[in-house]
Amino acid sequence: MSVWSRILASASRAFAHDYEPSSASDASGCASNPCAPDANDVGFTIAVVGLGAKLARADGIVGDDEIGAFVEAFQPPVGEEENVSRVFEIARQTVTGFESYAKQIGKRYKDKPCVLENVLDGLFHIAAADGIITIEESDYLRRVSDLFGFDDVHYRRVRAAHMGPDLSDPYEVLGVSRNAGDSEIRLAWRRLAAEHHPDSMAARGAPGEFLRIAHEKMATINAAYDKIRKDRGLRQIAD
Numbered sequence: 001m002s003v004w005s006r007i008l009a010s011a012s013r014a015f016a017h018d019y020e021p022s023s024a025s026d027a028s029g030c031a032s033n034p035c036a037p038d039a040n041d042v043g044f045t046i047a048v049v050g051l052g053a054k055l056a057r058a059d060g061i062v063g064d065d066e067i068g069a070f071v072e073a074f075q076p077p078v079g080e081e082e083n084v085s086r087v088f089e090i091a092r093q094t095v096t097g098f099e100s101y102a103k104q105i106g107k108r109y110k111d112k113p114c115v116l117e118n119v120l121d122g123l124f125h126i127a128a129a130d131g132i133i134t135i136e137e138s139d140y141l142r143r144v145s146d147l148f149g150f151d152d153v154h155y156r157r158v159r160a161a162h163m164g165p166d167l168s169d170p171y172e173v174l175g176v177s178r179n180a181g182d183s184e185i186r187l188a189w190r191r192l193a194a195e196h197h198p199d200s201m202a203a204r205g206a207p208g209e210f211l212r213i214a215h216e217k218m219a220t221i222n223a224a225y226d227k228i229r230k231d232r233g234l235r236q237i238a239d
Contacts, residue, residue: 035114035204044108047101048119051144053088054098055123058140098140102147114195114204116148117158121213124162161220170224182232189225196221 037044109115123144127137145155153175160172171178174188194200198214 034112035118035201037109037112037115041108044105047105048122049088050101051098051105051119051123052126054101055126055137055140057093058134058136099143099147102144106148110149113149114201116150117154118213120145120148120150120158121162121217124158125213128162160224161217168220168224170227173220173224174228185225185228189221192221193218 105119106116120141123141124133127133127141133141141159142155145158150158156172157175160168171180174185174192176185176188180188196214196218198211198218201214202211
């Protein structure tokens with residue numbers, strides 16, 4: 001029985017507001033991969049589905065765009081699409097309980113911040129699927145970020161990367177102050193490029209479903225760096 005089928009078999013219990021999946025649930029094998037959740041970690045999968053579905057419910061309206069964005073962000077295996085849709089449908093009935101999922105993932109993967117940021121990226125992808133991130137969705141995402149252990153600068157950097165190069169503040173995208181020196185900005189760009197380039201993520205063991213969003217995020221990071229370079233003078237920040 002697949003992970004999704006097992007989740008579906010116990011979905012009523014899994015998405016009850018007081019559900020606390022075991023931190024050791026079916027985990028094995030991927031401890032060496034900093035961007036990959038542990039293999040067969042059913043608790044992680046339940047928590048991600050719960051967070052994604054309850055985010056879609058946060059503004060009171062669950063549209064097909066948001067459901068499609070979830071499937072796009074957290075791609076199910078071939079043949080499991082129906083099970084995923086049924087699980088998502090059960091999970092989205094209420095927003096209640098999302099904090100327990102965020103706490104569980106944050107605690108379990110505190111030593112793998114790349115995993116946590118990948119999940120937050122996926123949630124932003126869902127929130128933006130209908131063309132706007134509402135106040136309710138923004139509050140939800142901020143709370144999840146807090147429970148993941150991210151500070152304000154980290155949250156604003158992730159958020160800016162999903163607003164697109166035309167709307168985002170390039171300094172927030174890179175996580176630097178407007179008063180930062182040229183060398184600091186270049187180092188920030190290089191660090192983010194190393195962390196979020198799809199090839200680098202794949203080499204570190206990130207699941208394939210996270211790599212699609214990584215392409216978009218990397219484009220925004222590069223666009224932010226280019227914009228700062230242009231604003232400061234093309235030769236001011238040497239590569």
